[in-house]
Amino acid sequence: MAKLIIYLILAIAILLFALQNNVPVVIDLIFLPPVQMPMILVLALAFFSGFIAALFSVARITMKKKNREQIEYHPK
Structure with a gap:
């Protein structure tokens, strides 16, 4: 309930x-x-x-981490 009130106040402020x-x-x-x-x-x-650019940046970093982890666990 507290989150709802905070979101409502935030929405009113943005409006x-x-x-x-x-x-x-x-x-x-x-x-x-x-x-x-x-x-x-x-x-x-x-x-x-800016939000979309940040999402792509985080997705790229996450994919690099996953690829690195896969290489460490499954060496060729």
Whole structure:
């Protein structure tokens, strides 16, 4: 029950943050024309891009560890 209350408070805080940051910003892309979008969308895209990059990094490290363990247990 305590986790649910914490998650609810966190969700409300994120919602308030999103509602505060709906100001349009212009993003200048290197090879494309500038794009205008709400700031919260830019923040969300940056967050999820970093999250996905971290997931791939952790998955790569985990796979390397598993391969190393298999080689140690089953030498050729």
